Amino acid sequence: MRAKQSWRMTAACTALVLGLTACGGGDDDLDEGEGSSEMPAGAAGGTYSAELTEPTFLAPASNCYESECSAVLDLINDPLVSTDFESGELIYDGLAEEVSSNEDQTVWTITLKEGRTFHNGEPIDAESFARAWNFSQNPKNAQATAGFMSRIEGAGEGPEAAGIKVVDEQTLEVTLKSPFSQFGQMLSYAPAFAPIAQECFDDVDACNEQPIGTGAYQMTQPWAHDQQVTVERWADYEGEQPAMADSVDFKMFTTPTAAYRDFQNGGLDVLSLAPEVYLQAKGTLGDAIIEKPTASLTYLGFPVGAAPYDNKKVRQAISMAIDRQLIVEQVLNGLAYPSTDIVTPPIPGSRDDACEYCQFDPERAKQLLKESGVDPEGMTLQYYFNAGAGHDAWVEAAARQVQETLGFDYELNSTEWAQYLELLDGGDFEGPFRLGWSLDYPSPENYIRPIVGTGGDSNYTGYSNPELDALVAAADAAPSLEEAIELYQQAGDLALEDMPIIPMWSGGTAIAHSEEIGNVRFDVGEGEIAYGEITVQQ
Template sequence: MKKKKFWTLGVMLILVLSTILAACGGSDTKDTGSKDTSSGGDTASSGEPKILVYGRGGDSVALDPAVVTDGESFTVTANIYETLVNFGEKDVTIQPGLAKSWEPSEDGLTYTFQLQEGVKFHDGTDFNAEAVVKNFERWKSNTDKHPYFSSQFVVGDTQVIESVTAEGNNTVVFKLSQPQAPFLKNLAMSPFAIASPTAFEADEEGLSTNPVGTGPFKFVSWVRNDAITIEKNPDYYIDGYPKLDKVIYRSIPENSARLTDLIAGNIDVADGLSPSDKGTIEGDANLQLIERPSMNVGYLGLTVTRPPFDNVKVRQAVNYAIDKQALVDAFYEGLAEPAKNPMPPVISGYNDEVKGYEYDPEKAKSLLAEAGYDGKEIELWAMPVPRPYMPDGQKVAEAIQKNLEDVGIKSKIVSFEWATYLEKAENGEADAFLLGWTGDNGDADNFLYTLLDGDNIHSNNYTFYDNQELHKLLVAAQTEIDEDKRNELYKQAQEIISEDAPWVPLAHSTPILAANTKVTNYVAHPTGSDRLDAVDMK
């Protein structure tokens, strides 16, 4: 789901595909940009333009990072837009971005940023302090449209960011209403990339299909469910970057078809591959295997406002009914571990003392009997696209369906187009649904508060779970600067979540990508949003 994911969706998605790609399967939607007649990346060594074709399992929802939460959108926007601060190349340490330096006050309520100079947006607008202010004012003024701003910077009815002020062209001052431990990590997240004020003031909705940032690549075109094309920004302020001239993101839903295209040389990078493809990749001298550091969770969500999952005993029964180890063995090929908490063990504050739910069908049956479960069939939603935490949603759903049937719960598997799936889940229309989350910033807050706090219902909390005791712990943890005390709060929170069982945490995976050996300097980031500015081709 990005992480979750998991939204103000229903936004258009439309782009362009090369003539060669179009011959393989066109689109009945209209172009939002000029036609691109380039093909794959086989020409780099001959001195022709370096064109990287990136195969992925699903299309983006929108290209305005402020209005989406899905990873497929951020995959593209991370290369068109930039944030004030960046994550490290391989981790979530905080590095300079559009801000070259920053200074927090002793009380943690004021942050002063010094901005890069001489930077321009792709439409020629100057990047400066006023542009930063206008972006934050845009997000603050309508939190319903900007789900990540709401989940990361609004606690209850309180705006964490009290004000953002420009002091001259290159200095921005943030004043907070309360300390926020993950403040800088939040700013580095893809949703808080800075867009051209000229663009969104003229046509805010249009930013979703015609993005305008400061990044190393500029938007060219989009054909829905087909391809998005971006090209080198010739005016990029970092000398020598990007290395590539053009990137084409192709949507190829079938994992096997994506791998076949990679082997055939039709694409240069394949994301979202099945773990079972690892041996094939390692056995091909023309391919390289790339492992993404694990920072995710795949889960089965149980919408607590819909019968039968409004009964905690039914939710606990489902947790006992599902054989997580069998799922991991069958579908992850040793590239995952069963999950018991909503966040992965690599995140500070993980509670390994939580017992979780062992596979115990008899216990599940007993709880269902206690709950008075009436045996009515439920809908089980299967993800339509592969994601890092869920390589094959349909097959996982089929295995879960069998587990549920074994304890007396009948289910019907349904699915929808990706954007529709997310929108309907956000609106609470699912009984039980498969989804997951790749951490945006490496902080426990980004898993527990973002995905399971009542504040984020109608945002990333698709289960509509709302526990006030949990809420108090999570809000306290946001303002606690002492790391040990903060971790203790998160450990208590995981105990409550485990008991209330709004999810069945399924697995923490190590996602794999593959590339042909012509591709160099490709680094897979744990957040799932890979920057391509340093990627090159032989």
């Protein structure tokens, strides 16, 4: 699983479970800076409350691979770098002064800003990063984000990876196993690459209860499990992402309905709206709800080694038999954006015309099925999805459309999320399966390699295309970001032609907030509300 609900594979409906990882709405503007509720400049101070589900971990940061913990950690930790979503270039608004590589993209040098400290006064230096990254890559520590370290030379082989080298107090050198042009962008996934204070390293359990961070907010009191996490402005912060509010109270609820009731009663200032309450909230709040696209993807995958899915024309036909826009409008309340690519907006390199077979075209779908030589008579397609996350209605709608256009009967199969992952891991499925994906870092590589690359982390289809893999490897070694994106797009084109997965839609989020706060914005890069920017009406 992963991330934001920072999750790689998302259990939540990528267009219904708003506030988990997925759902979308609002206008078609994909500018991550739009859709905010503004207040006059300089309105700083005060306290506000936000909704949160109980996190799994808060420390070490390398064990955070979900939205619940990242909501807190993104306030109490600064990232190394951020990424500009339009250009893909690095933004040095965090702990790094510069990130550079050698000509073949295998050796990366990270220069840290001077004078920065942890909340406890320890210096943020190269050693603090090496300490954290070696802890994460060490298999015995079983860290949730250890996969980010797997590209580093010697990672996964022992307590210290040979590719992590402290050059001097402010300089870290990282040697990769092979060229990777997107390593700088990968560093923007803050939890995986956060440093760790020696005090935390010495007592990880204590630090989990009250983490020691590097950001504009700090935890001055322990985590009140299942109740609340409070962060307060750190007076000694010297970074470039200052706190706006004096403090933030993250309140925990057992259900989305309970959270919304608390919001209605004035006890909560901001929350992401779940499907159970979205329509009610929309009827009451109207345009005051902030609806913005996210970078999440919902798709249907095929077991490409099994008939009839071993025929790409069948896969193409099924895709073209599905009216994504109709499902979005009538089943998902308009809270999604029909897919045009595997890479979702606003990721650099995403395209609005890449997917020829994502168009609804019943006549062409029938023609493709005829060309495949497959007779649907008496054939029942098995559809799979995880239960309890809002997928039932849209999966059935898609299956019914395929039936009406192509003649395949269908059956629906659902299990709880944990069992569903076991089913996918074991290959125990006989037809199209639903999955969601949310970005770790803004690069096309973060979609192409895991989902359709040979042996990818979330490639459950069995699809393997050496030409695609070669293009991804070439993009990894490209001398410029522009050349890398072009090569990743070529790899994506191969997958969109072969259709091992059907891109369905990208998601969005819907946010409600009280009149007491402003500057509320969804940060598509973090996959969550930009809590640090929220101001309180004084």
